[in-house]
Amino acid sequence: MAQANLIIFYVADPLASVGFYRKLLGREPLVSFPTFSSFDLQNGFVLGLWAQDTVVPPPSKIASRSELAFMVKDEDAVRAHYENWKSAGLAIAQELTKMDFGPTFVALDPDGHRLRVCLFDD
Numbered sequence: 001m002a003q004a005n006l007i008i009f010y011v012a013d014p015l016a017s018v019g020f021y022r023k024l025l026g027r028e029p030l031v032s033f034p035t036f037s038s039f040d041l042q043n044g045f046v047l048g049l050w051a052q053d054t055v056v057p058p059p060s061k062i063a064s065r066s067e068l069a070f071m072v073k074d075e076d077a078v079r080a081h082y083e084n085w086k087s088a089g090l091a092i093a094q095e096l097t098k099m100d101f102g103p104t105f106v107a108l109d110p111d112g113h114r115l116r117v118c119l120f121d122d
Helices: 014-025 075-087
Strands: 006-011 036-042 045-051 067-072 091-099 102-108 114-119
Touching: 006 014, 014 036, 014 045, 067 075, 075 091, 075 102, 075 114
Parallel strands: 006 045, 067 114
Antiparallel strands: 036 045, 091 102, 102 114
């Protein structure tokens, strides 16, 4: 059976997105081409960044309804990510708040993809 391990974001400017995720993730891309780049996330997952005007078949014009979540071990780590990302200039779509599942916030990448930080429940 095939294993799902690649998350793809359609982006307006792949090179700008590579710069954003290089800083956010603190690592270099696995591959980098003019229309597609990817980053190793962890545990076998990869984030792909694909130039939206080269995707075949073309993606729907309806806005994305998903998030890339970064799960951390404790509330201090959620707060630290919030402060670091805010001071780095990331757009914050949801300020640090407490929800049913614990403290969380949502930042946005240059294309408006939602990046949530929340607690890992093990």
